[in-house]
Amino acid sequence: MKILILGAGKMGSFFCDLLSFANDVAIYDPDPDRLRFTFNCRRFASLEEVKEFDPEMVINCATVKYTIDAFRSVLPYVSERCLLSDIASVKTGLPEFYKECGRPFVSTHPMFGPTFASLSNLSNENAIIIKEGDALGRAFFKQLYADLHLHVEEYTFEQHDETVAYSLTIPFASTLVFAGVMKHQSAPGTTFKRHLAIAHGLMSEDDYLLTEILFNPNSVDQIDKIQAQLSTLRSLIEARDSAGMKKFLDRVRGNLK
Numbered sequence: 001m002k003i004l005i006l007g008a009g010k011m012g013s014f015f016c017d018l019l020s021f022a023n024d025v026a027i028y029d030p031d032p033d034r035l036r037f038t039f040n041c042r043r044f045a046s047l048e049e050v051k052e053f054d055p056e057m058v059i060n061c062a063t064v065k066y067t068i069d070a071f072r073s074v075l076p077y078v079s080e081r082c083l084l085s086d087i088a089s090v091k092t093g094l095p096e097f098y099k100e101c102g103r104p105f106v107s108t109h110p111m112f113g114p115t116f117a118s119l120s121n122l123s124n125e126n127a128i129i130i131k132e133g134d135a136l137g138r139a140f141f142k143q144l145y146a147d148l149h150l151h152v153e154e155y156t157f158e159q160h161d162e163t164v165a166y167s168l169t170i171p172f173a174s175t176l177v178f179a180g181v182m183k184h185q186s187a188p189g190t191t192f193k194r195h196l197a198i199a200h201g202l203m204s205e206d207d208y209l210l211t212e213i214l215f216n217p218n219s220v221d222q223i224d225k226i227q228a229q230l231s232t233l234r235s236l237i238e239a240r241d242s243a244g245m246k247k248f249l250d251r252v253r254g255n256l257k
Contacts, residue, residue: 002026004044004055004078006070008034011087011110012061016041018144026053028074051077057137060086065208068097075101083137089164090212095132095157106130106137109160110150111167123149128163131156165218172214173223175202 001023005012008029016027016038026042028050029035035043044050055078062070067088084105086094091107098105107130112122127145129138131154138154145152155163179199185192202210213219236244 001057002053002055004028004050004053004058004074005041005061006058006074007061007063008038009061009063013038015059015061015087018148026050026055047074047077050074054079055082057083057085057140060084060088063206063209064088064090064212065206068093071097071101075103083134085133085137085141089168089209090216091130091157091160092212092216098132104134104137106133106141107157108133108141108145109164110145126151126153128152128160129154130160161216162218164213165216165222168213169216169219169222170226172202172210173219173226175199177226179203 003019003023003025005016005019005025005027006029008016008027008031012027012029016025017040019025020040024042025040026044026049027035027038028044028047030045032045035045042049042053044053058071058074058078060067060070067086071084071086080103082103084098084101084103086105086107087110088094088107089109091109094107098107109128109130110125111127112125125148127141127150129141129145129152131138142152175195175198178195179202182196182199188196232248235241236248
């Protein structure tokens with residue numbers, strides 16, 4: 001298959017490496033310098049080259065802020081039959097875009113990122129495939145993710161946003177709260193250092209990505225749950241309620257099973 005990848009960042013390069021041995025892969029990035037470290041593929045620095053290539057599928061790996069803009073820029077250079085796909089972790093605006101352009105599409109979300117995941121071993125990672133997409137496109141990504149030994153779930157766009165609010169908003173918000181109150185430690189403990197490493201990893205992500213994930217309409221409900229648990233914990237600590245703390249810890253352990 002002739003596949004065009006938009007964006008030569010970490011995920012774009014990952015998909016390029018992954019697909020280029022069994023497909024005719026080209027990668028486009030408006031910044032030619034980012035193409036220097038892509039191999040075994042065609043490297044395009046202009047959209048005119050995309051038109052000549054005539055891809056059967058476009059995989060949009062541009063950062064979340066530019067996902068729809070990247071699609072709009074390439075649409076005049078690909079055929080009506082070309083399958084559009086995205087891997088965006090935030091799907092805001094994408095259902096409307098796909099409906100507007102009337103092209104076949106498939107939307108997925110690899111639930112791992114280059115910051116924390118080991119891209120050479122993804123057997124403990126997950127991926128989401130959006131149900132509303134093209135059947136052949138869904139089958140393509142289902143097989144691709146199965147070959148990576150990923151656990152795959154199929155959700156609607158709405159279910160995806162709900163899942164992201166739970167699986168990303170809670171750890172993101174908790175980490176931001178931790179980092180927001182922390183101060184330099186001369187002799188930090190092991191647990192503190194692990195939390196600190198997570199905080200550094202999170203803060204290395206793009207600000208727009210973090211903001212859009214936290215601005216998910218479902219995020220407020222998750223923040224309310226965090227605040228409720230903090231309020232309960234504070235009351236137990238303030239009252240030095242040993243029996244209540246034991247029940248709280250038992251319930252937390254139960255949640256982790």
